[in-house]
Amino acid sequence: xxxxxxxxxxxxxxxxDSAVIKCTYSDSASNYFPWYKQELGKGPQLIIDIRSNVGExxxxxxxxxxxxxxxxxxxxxxxxxxxxxxxxxxxxxxxWGKLQFGAGTQVxxxx
Amino acid sequence: xxxxxxxxxxxxxxxxxxxxxQCAQDMNHNSMYWYRQDPGMGLRLIYYSASEGTTDKGxxxxxxxxxxxxxxEFSLRLESAAPSQTSVYFCxxxxxxxELFFGEGSRLTVL
Numbered sequence: 001x002x003x004x005x006x007x008x009x010x011x012x013x014x015x016x017d018s019a020v021i022k023c024t025y026s027d028s029a030s031n032y033f034p035w036y037k038q039e040l041g042k043g044p045q046l047i048i049d050i051r052s053n054v055g056e057x058x059x060x061x062x063x064x065x066x067x068x069x070x071x072x073x074x075x076x077x078x079x080x081x082x083x084x085x086x087x088x089x090x091x092x093x094x095x096w097g098k099l100q101f102g103a104g105t106q107v108x109x110x111x
Numbered sequence: 112x113x114x115x116x117x118x119x120x121x122x123x124x125x126x127x128x129x130x131x132x133q134c135a136q137d138m139n140h141n142s143m144y145w146y147r148q149d150p151g152m153g154l155r156l157i158y159y160s161a162s163e164g165t166t167d168k169g170x171x172x173x174x175x176x177x178x179x180x181x182x183x184e185f186s187l188r189l190e191s192a193a194p195s196q197t198s199v200y201f202c203x204x205x206x207x208x209x210e211l212f213f214g215e216g217s218r219l220t221v222l
Contacts, residue, residue, distance in 0.1 A: 043213030101153035
């Protein structure tokens with residue numbers, strides 16, 4: 001089945017710097033790769049997603065890149081702000097179309 | 112528009128007790144899901160329901176049962192709770208394999 005690995009598990013950045021989170025997946029049939037943000041005490045919320053026919057997608061300060069050959073995708077957050085502090089999860093669809101999540105990255109943005 | 116509503120938000124059980132987590136969505140979504148979240152393990156799918164009247168096992172179904180009561184409601188039952196079921200439980204809904212909308216979670220402790 002699908003196995004999604006996510007790194008790093010924690011990431012501390014200075015406000016204004018960039019943050020990068022990387023994920024790898026194992027199932028070559030995966031075709032949908034969303035990223036979710038979870039704030040303390042809340043449920044995860046979709047922030048950006050990418051499908052396998054696209055290499056890069058951008059939405060204001062966040063971007064996702066996908067390398068299907070290498071089976072990895074990354075989340076990039078530029079000009080980080082304190083409100084970017086949260087846990088971020090990557091995910092990939094398995095052979096049945098169900099999402100398999102990575103273990104999560106705790107991002108801390110320090111002023 | 113409430114989205115996905117879960118009850119209760121917190122529960123403490125003794126080993127062997129039973130309980131039901133309730134979930135309701137008001138977005139007219141066909142698919143509903145139950146996940147558990149444990150530190151360092153991301154979100155793992157317990158059960159899902161692709162449409163009213165159908166349910167299927169996910170990655171970690173043992174010790175749980177579900178009921179898709181109608182299109183809006185999807186409940187998760189623990190018949191005989193075990194300490195290993197201490198976790199945060201999230202209900203989610205979606206249209207097909209699109210964006211997942213999560214509830215705020217139910218924190219369960221089994222002593």
